[in-house]
Amino acid sequence: MKKRTSIIDGIVFAINVLIAFLLVMSCLSSYLTFQAIPVFSILSLIVPLVFGLNLLFAAYWIFKRKRKFLWSFIALLLGYLAFGPFYGMGNESEEVKDSDLKIMTYNARGFDKFGWSKDPNTGNEIVAFIKKENPDIICIQEHSRIRHRQLKQYPYRSETPYSETKSVQAVFSKYPIVSNGSLDLPGTANGIIYADIVHKEDTIRFYNMHLQSFRIVPSAKTFSDGEESERNYKRLISTFKKQMEQAKTFDDHIKNSPYLNVVCGDFNNTQFSNVYRIVKGDLNDTFLEKGSGFGRTYDLWKIPLRIDYILTDSNFEVISHKNFNEKLSDHYPVMATLRLSSEE
Known part of the structure; x- marks a missing residue:
C-alpha cells in the first residue's frame, strides 16, 4: 500500500513540476517583445487554469505535509509578481460628477446583421442596451454603419474609412470630434482608429482597437481532430505574431500622441500576454483599478x-468600472467612469 502511495505521489509530483514550469514560462513570455518559443504564446489564454492547478497542487502537498508544495508556491508567487491580481475585489466606486466621462467599449458583432443569434431582434436590443446605459463615448468594434440612425443621442461619430476594406469600427461621442484617423495595419481585416474629442478645455484622443482575430470556432473537434488541430495550432501562432506586430504599430503611434489618451477595444488576447503588456505600457487598466x-x-x-479593455493615461482617475452580463454578442460590454485630475 505504501509503495502504491509512493508511485501515485511520484506521478502527481511529475505533473506538478510540469504545471509549475508552464506558469513560470507564461510569466517570462509576457515580457518578451518577440515569439521566442511560439507555443508559449498560447499559454496566455489558459493562465487562469494553470494558476488554479498550481493552487490545487500546493494544497495537496501542504495537506501531506511535504515541502514539494514549494514548487507551486514559488510559481504562484512569480505569477502574482508578473501579472498582478487578475481577480478584482470591487473597490468602492466614488460619487459620479456631471463632469465625469462614462466610456463604453463593445464588440457588437455587427449588431447581429448576419443572424448569428437566431433572434431577429438582437441588433435592436444592442441599440436599446446602449441607450439605457447612455455612455458619453462608446467605442464599437465590428460595427454596422446603418445603426447610427438609431443612435441619435450622439451628434458626433467617427468610423473606419469606406476606402479601407476592414471590419468597421466606430467612435460615437456626445462631445465634438475635432480630428480622427486610422493606423495602417497591413494584411488584416482588423484595425485601429482614433478620434480626438474636446471635453471642456481638454482634448482627449480615444483609440478604438480591434486586434487580429483568431477565427477559430471553439468545439470539441477544434484541437482533437489531427489535421484540423494542426491547422488551428498554426493559425494561433500566426495570430499571436500578427497581434504583436499590431501592438508595436500602436505603441509607436501613441508615443507621438499630442493629447491625453484613452484606449478601448477588443485586443483578442488576455492580460497575461505580451501583446497586452505592449499596448498597456504605462497606462492604467480600469478593471485593475x-x-x-x-x-x-x-x-x-x-x-x-x-x-x-479600457486603458487610460495617469491623468485620469478611475471612478468606476463595470462588466456587463448582456449576452447579445459573442463579447460582453465594458464601461468605466473617468475623471480628469484637473477637474477634482
Missing part, C-alpha cells in the same frame, strides 16, 4: 477571459 470578479468579456470553452 475598480473592477470586480474575473472581469470576463468573452467565454472560451467556458473559461472566462478578459480580452476587452
